[in-house]
Amino acid sequence: MEDEEFVAVRKVSKMYSNSKLPAVDNIDLSIRQGSFFGLLGPNGAGKTTLLSMICGLLAPTSGSISIGPDSAKNRQSQDNSLLGLIPQELALYPTLTAGENLAFFGAMQGLSGVPLKNRIKTCLEITKLVARVNDKVENFSGGLKRRLNLAIGLLHEPKLLVLDEPTVGIDPQSRNFIFDSLRQLNNEGMTLIYTTHYMEEAEQLCDDIAIIDSGKIIARGTLDELLHDNQCQSILFRTKNPLPSTLIEKISALPFVEKITSANNKTEILIGNNTPDNNFLADILDSIRNAGLDITSLTMGATNLEQLFLQLTGTQLRD
Ligand SMILES: Nc1ncnc2c1ncn2[C@@H]1O[C@H](COP(=O)(O)OP(=O)(O)OP(=O)(O)O)[C@@H](O)[C@H]1O
Ligand SMILES: [Mg+2]
Incomplete structure (x- = not known):
């Protein structure tokens, strides 16, 4: 039934x-x-x-x-x-x-x-x-x-x-x-x-x-x-100071990064389907520390529905 x-x-x-x-x-x-x-x-x-x-x-x-x-x-x-x-x-x-x-x-x-x-x-x-x-x-x-x-x-x-x-x-x-x-x-x-x-x-x-x-x-x-089915992971962290645009560009150029958004000291990195075997999280964290930024909080996990939705439908405005 x-x-x-x-x-x-x-x-x-x-x-x-x-x-x-x-x-x-x-x-x-x-x-x-x-x-x-x-x-x-x-x-x-x-x-x-x-x-x-x-x-x-x-x-x-x-x-x-x-x-x-x-x-x-x-x-x-x-x-x-x-x-x-x-x-x-x-x-x-x-x-x-x-x-x-x-x-x-x-x-x-x-x-x-x-x-x-x-x-x-x-x-x-x-x-x-x-x-x-x-x-x-x-x-x-x-x-x-x-x-x-x-x-x-x-x-x-x-x-x-x-x-x-x-x-x-x-x-x-x-x-x-x-x-x-x-x-x-x-x-x-x-x-x-x-x-x-x-x-x-x-x-x-x-x-x-x-x-x-x-x-x-x-x-x-x-x-x-x-x-x-849409295995994606995200890294979310806060820093004391904003991420410089050069660093945002550097992270966004990494082959496994699908998307990066950074505002109000809060940064979200979406990792695509082809996550590399190497220690990609350490790579990202190193580049942030090397830029002299303090990370105040960090979470990593599977994407939620909102992230999946944006990944599938894009971020372009409609109508
Ligand atoms: N009566 C209508 N005549 C012509 N085009 C229409 C009409 N109603 C809707 N459309 C067009 O059809 C498409 C789908 O519209 P619809 O209202 O079904 O979308 P929606 O998913 O409900 O959007 P929203 O989330 O904004 O409510 C849009 O491009 C809209 O402009
Ligand atoms: Mg509607």
Whole structure:
């Protein structure tokens, strides 16, 4: 049951009429039932476009998408009652209260009467908004609005919850609260697709991750698999004084150095896949000491998701 496919994306492309390059380029993607799937990528990578097609809001230019436990058998199926979307742009009516927003969106989902009332109550409880039910949304903080957005997405008890950057602009307390709620929903069996620019969120939440860039999936797997497949190491150290640019150039010219960034006395060196056998760490440390710099802290370790992400997608600005 756990390993059954829930979302099947087959050779899907999306070409917007006014652009030369596809926003989504021939993507194949299979998402397991019950997984907490993370979709990562820089601005303009095609995340929202892909999610919109998964949610049936946008038609693919080519390819097919199906959702549900029988997705493998029935490629054309698109049962929207199965899925809930928490959109990137907040979709709330500011002049209505939280309760009125929930009633409105619930009715749009085909709920009414006692079942709607019960679901509103449950979703207010899940998102801890019971005390705010009669408050107008225009007076809500960013965190409260995000929570109400989540409550709306949960009203019709979706089996698949699609979240497009749900933690933008909220404080760590609200973020942790949303994380706990999402983990709980996932533990209860809900499949989640989660998009974020915060790599540590994906590290904390997601058991399956895809990195997308220029409309293509460029890496896919669990966090461990991703980090292991792209074996990279980093050296991070602080010095009392800034590194002179001549030293930065010297280190960056070493054959095994993928990238070096140095600012505010903090330097990070990314070691590429072909780490040499010789004592490269000693070489680097020697060159720093020879420059007369005191190292105040030093850590060395495998790269984290953020480093891997930058390595795969580059440091160039997008959009
Ligand atoms: N309605 C549209 N018409 C034309 N081009 C679009 C439209 N929506 C998105 N695009 C383009 O398609 C590409 C993918 O955009 P998309 O919004 O899917 O990216 P994203 O990964 O969600 O980015 P972000 O992280 O900024 O939300 C971009 O080049 C974008 O400019
Ligand atoms: Mg987006």
